[in-house]
Amino acid sequence: MSIKTTLTVLTFLLFSVASVTAAEPEFAKDIADKAAWVRDHAADDNKSMAIVESLTTEVGPRMAGTEADARAVIWAQNKFKALGFDKVWLEPVTFPTWKRGVEVAEIVSPFPQPLVITALGNSIPTSEQGLSAEIVQFASLDDLKAAKPEQVNGKIVFINRKMTAHRDGRDYGPTVSARGDGPVEAAKLGAVGLLIRSVGTHNHRMPHTGNSRYKEGVTKIPAAALSAPDADLLVNMLARGNPVTVKMTLGSQPGPMYTSHNVIGEITGSELPNEYVLIGGHLDSWDLGTGAVDDGAGCAVTMAAAEFLARHKLPLKRSIRVVLFANEEQGLWGGNQYRDRHAKSVKNIIAAAEADFGQGPVYMLSSRVKPEALPLVKQMQQIMAPLGIEAGDNNASNGPDLIAMRNEGMALFSLHLDGTDYFDLHHTADDTFDKIEAKRLNQTAAAYATFTFLAANAPMSFGSGESYLVEKAKAERNK
Amino acid sequence: MSIKTTLTVLTFLLFSVASVTAAEPEFAKDIADKAAWVRDHAADDNKSMAIVESLTTEVGPRMAGTEADARAVIWAQNKFKALGFDKVWLEPVTFPTWKRGVEVAEIVSPFPQPLVITALGNSIPTSEQGLSAEIVQFASLDDLKAAKPEQVNGKIVFINRKMTAHRDGRDYGPTVSARGDGPVEAAKLGAVGLLIRSVGTHNHRMPHTGNSRYKEGVTKIPAAALSAPDADLLVNMLARGNPVTVKMTLGSQPGPMYTSHNVIGEITGSELPNEYVLIGGHLDSWDLGTGAVDDGAGCAVTMAAAEFLARHKLPLKRSIRVVLFANEEQGLWGGNQYRDRHAKSVKNIIAAAEADFGQGPVYMLSSRVKPEALPLVKQMQQIMAPLGIEAGDNNASNGPDLIAMRNEGMALFSLHLDGTDYFDLHHTADDTFDKIEAKRLNQTAAAYATFTFLAANAPMSFGSGESYLVEKAKAERNK
Incomplete structure (x- = not known):
């Protein structure tokens, strides 16, 4: 046995011992219990259904850069306020327009x-x-x-x-x-x-x-x-x-530049208010339908999830930030703007998840976290399993508006939405409120509430901005 | 027992004896056997699918009074000829037009x-x-x-x-x-x-x-x-x-008067060529779709049924007349014109059936015949039962283009089409060929071929133009 081999064996033994003896991170029992309660009650009041109904009825089609885009921004601000969010603000997003x-x-x-x-x-x-x-x-x-x-x-x-x-x-x-x-x-x-x-x-x-x-x-x-x-x-x-x-x-033809806004609502956390869970969807839609499944559903479930946690005064160590992104459809403008403005504070984002694949239900929870945090993910998956949610891998990549921040090494979760019938409606005149089924949307909202509650109360970082996720993103981009 | 009572009893006895002893009408064994063969083979070559495909592809929407109405009439003449009908002719139908x-x-x-x-x-x-x-x-x-x-x-x-x-x-x-x-x-x-x-x-x-x-x-x-x-x-x-x-x-607005045509194809019968089975659908459609289920399907199954019987040289005592009616949609103009021209020879129509309720399948056969002919109907129902067709009553009233002739006492059959999803497509842009399912259309075509073959070879009149059906129609109109 050479010295090199001996060292390798020793290193291996030390690592193994460390793995066995170091306490794995886990959610406090009180948090885990409350998460189970959230899971079982977050859909009780059909709140997300009411939000999609409101958006599709009171705004309807809201293609980026149209007059309805501006009305959607006002709707979103008012809705966040009506839902009791602690802070509501706008972040400008500028892009070229196109007119049918x-x-x-x-x-x-x-x-x-x-x-x-x-x-x-x-x-x-x-x-x-x-x-x-x-x-x-x-x-x-x-x-x-x-x-x-x-x-x-x-x-x-x-x-x-x-x-x-x-x-x-x-x-x-x-x-x-x-x-x-x-x-x-x-x-x-x-x-x-x-x-x-x-x-x-x-x-x-x-x-x-x-x-x-x-x-x-x-x-x-x-x-x-x-x-x-x-x-x-x-x-x-x-x-x-x-x-x-x-x-x-x-x-159809191109139009002038236009400035819309990412509309943001935040519930302030108690211990680490500058850190936040980032959830949301995109506020814009194509012009043919009323944007119910794409992406009224995503906006609604994330707004409803945060509102539920606040209304029931559940403990929130960190803040919850719901971002309704501007102009996803014509080039991810809102997501890219968010990166431009917030990349430097990516470490503040404990975890992110965007809902932009229809009404659900959620069938799998996958993650994109540093390996040390995987025991937490496993616990989250166990808590969410009664909703019919399987455990996924650690290569989550969902959420078009999160791509830019993902490339900055942001920790990410995917609440995989069942898209079997999503492309029956996607980008058509048929994307209307009547297609939304309460049972499906409610399950999605409950999944988001549970995920958001747990992430806000995680006992450690999931690795946002740390080298593992930064390098992972870099490697993927270079592939 | 009074004389009156005695007479009543005697009359009853005489009637009962007559019922028991008079031979009930029935189809000859050879005809019944051949009908079963028709039933089992008439859909083998997907002919009706090919006809709907041809009409919807080569003509498409054909609203009455449009340029496409004229093209549909030419298509129908050519198709009848190509299918080998013995006679093909037009009967003019004049009506006011409307333009979207x-x-x-x-x-x-x-x-x-x-x-x-x-x-x-x-x-x-x-x-x-x-x-x-x-x-x-x-x-x-x-x-x-x-x-x-x-x-x-x-x-x-x-x-x-x-x-x-x-x-x-x-x-x-x-x-x-x-x-x-x-x-x-x-x-x-x-x-x-x-x-x-x-x-x-x-x-x-x-x-x-x-x-x-x-x-x-x-x-x-x-x-x-x-x-x-x-x-x-x-x-x-x-x-x-x-x-x-x-x-x-x-x-939208009204347009000028227009003359289209009922397009008629006939297979000539051998013994009683002036008597005929009248089957068909309407050739016109609304303008939004391509008129596949309404009523390409009806035209196709009746054309294919007659063609099958002729091609296989099945014995036909009477003629088969397939009528593709003009302008059903805007007021039953073709059916009314047919009445104007043919009411006086209603007795020549051994029986009629129109397919205008989608692609099927046929789930029931009902009749509108004189009571003496009901044993024949029962036999027809038995022969068609293996297609999944139930026996209906003697109050058949289907077929919008047959209403006018029904009022003249024409004997009528209804091959009831399963309309569960018909009104998903009816009068919409979605009424297109891709909605037609071969299995369903083929069953309908087989049912029409079997019915038509039997009616053409019926051993007696079903009562067209006789007092029972004339009075029945009169009573219904007065209700």
Whole structure:
């Protein structure tokens, strides 16, 4: 046995002994008991249902940069105050705007028919007379990328990627790439327009909007989404082997810069008021529906969770900060602004969780904490298990508005929302209050209240801003 | 025992003996056997699916009086010919037209939001600037009728009757009265406009159009249907106790007279070619969807049923006439024209059945025949039972385009279609081919083929034009 080997063995033994003997962190019994009470009672009064109803009825659609955006900000301030939050404030968020206009399309030949479309966010307009061209079909963005310019040049590209429904929404990424990058990839090959099959999982005549991007140096082309039945119609018509010509007319266009606000409500903690649990959703919505599941639900469950803890005077060692982010939909502007303003105090954020995947229920709790804090996570998972919540891993990454702060090493939890039917409604006119089921939303609110209560009273840091999470984020970005 | 009593007893005995001894009519064994074969094989080739696909893809929406109406007539002629019908002809049908225009609405106050509406068929336009007024809510047409003019005067009436789903669609009648008679009843009380909750059974953002009526001497007011979520939104907003003002703008308007056609295909019978089984559906559709379930399905199953019998050279004593009726949606114009032209030869129609309640499956066979023919009906029901079809009564009344001929004493069968989800799609943009399920449509086509084969080979009349059915119709009309 060499000296080196001996040292290794000794180190191993020492480490093992330390693991066994050092007291693992745990929540105080009183806190754990109270958390169980919160879990079992936080949904009793349907508060989160009332909040979504209020937002969708009294504001409705609230696309970033519209007049309704400003009304939503006022609604949120007033709601925080009415709910008894200790502090309510605004943090400005400035971004470019985009405005929807006329959006119509039709098959010109061989068999004239109207088509139901909606412009993709950020799309430029067509000319007022509309754009007429033969369509060329691709099964996916990858198929388009593999095409030759002579197949595409002068045509309207039609990408027919079908999305399948899953609890974790895992087919969204592979499908939504056609929406985000389709305009650039089609234009690179000389296309004059883009029509994608809606990124959705239902077969109603309901197109899904959502953001798209252009790229410096690549021609901007108008881009829209077809409803699923309209995409099927084009497929059937193309199957007859003759060219299909479509005319689309879009009046959407960019607008001036606009300043909206992240709206923030805080319940002040007793012992460490500068430290806080960060929860929330995004306040903006697309313009087609009333933003009930995206993301009225997320705003409501987090507001209701904090309000419940305050109203019942539960002990809160740290503060609870509910952030309703501005303009998530058109580029994560609110989340990025939050990072710009708060990155330097990331250590104050004991833990964060954003609800932006529909109404729930929550089916899993995963974490992104330093390893020393994992026993606490395990305890949280055990306390939340009676809600039907499984234990997840330590690679939580949910919450689009938390991405920027995650990259700063913020400790994060994911309360995984069941997204099986989320993409039936997401970004459509059908995202309305009647789709919200009290039983599902209440479970989500109870899960958020329980998580928030425990995180606010954690006996130690989860590692926000410490090297483990900073390095983890760095490694992920470099992958 | 008086003489009178004795005579009564004797009459009873004679009648009983006659009942027992007279041979009941029945289908020949060969015909019954062949009918069972038809039942089991008529759906093998998915022919009716192909026909609906063709109609919805190659024509699509085909509202009566539009350019697409003319294309549908050409499609139907060509399809009959391609399917090998012996005779194909047109019978002109003339009617007034109506054209949809812009149709937008919004809540003006207290909480501005867009509303999703569609004009009711026959609605006059608003002014170009739109119509703004406070809304007044009623739970049903009856509640509106019971209102006082001072409640309604100068307002937009909002009727929020919710329709429930049933296999036999029995809640359609009580709900659709608000659509048909709402404009007149609202105007009588001084209303300036009408908004009804869509006559439908789903909660998608998909308004249902459909015909409405005005009345000589009552002011015509613009009328539209809200999608179910929009009706719910108004209910929630009104529940706050403050006046709600809505602005609606309709560009719909009446057009000139138009002549379309009932398109008729016939397979010629061998023994009694002038007698025929009358089956069919209506060729026109509303303009929002592509008319797949209403009534592409009905056209397809009846065309496919006749084609199957001809292609397999099954014996046909009588002819089969498939009638694709013109303009059912805006007032049963095709059915009424058929009566005008063919009432005098009603006895030639051995039996009739129209499919106009979606894709099926068929769950019951009921009849409207003279009592002497009931043993035949029973035999037909037994032969069709393996398709999952129950035996119904002798009061069949289905088929809107057959009402006029029914009133002339035509023998009628109802192949009752399962309408549980029919009103999820009926008269909406969502009535598209992707909603058609092969299994359901195929069962319906097989049921029609079996029924048609048996009726064409019936050993006796079902009573068309005979006194029993003439008197029955008269009695019903006088009720």
